[in-house]
Amino acid sequence: MRIPCPFCGLRDITEFAYQGDATLTRPAPGVDGMYDYVYLRDNKAGEHSEHWYHSAGCHAWLTVTRNTTTHEILAAELAHGEATS
Template sequence: MRIACPFCGPRENSEFSYLGDAKPKRPGPDAGEDAVYEYVYLRDNVAGEMAELWYHGGGCRAWLQVRRNTVTHEILSVEPAAGAGAASVTP
């Protein structure tokens, strides 16, 4: 697989490490144990398009949010993952 790092250009997948689902957001300090449990342990196992977090450790050290089809490996978009897992601001 090749991932087009927005900072370094298209690179081989051995330069990257995989974390997984980009959907979970780290709950705020007062969210409670159930919310944190869900954040830490519960993941969707998607066959198809999903947003994932990848780390370009063999390059610029950017965390990237990669939209990828887990069946075909087609990569739909790659962007910096800035704030992708940040706590949702509760009003």
């Protein structure tokens, strides 16, 4: 699998570190739900947004949308919202 980095171009997945589901929101301090946030995950098939860190490259945080069934990368953008593809 190859991920398009906005700064480095198309790179192999071995240059990146998976950092989790981009659609989850951490519960506020003192609010119930931390157990669910940490341990309970849906294993959805199809299109999904994830956070990836370019650890062996420019150190950018990316939000990558990919199909979890085919591993096709549908979009990659900087995690702070600037679109790149």
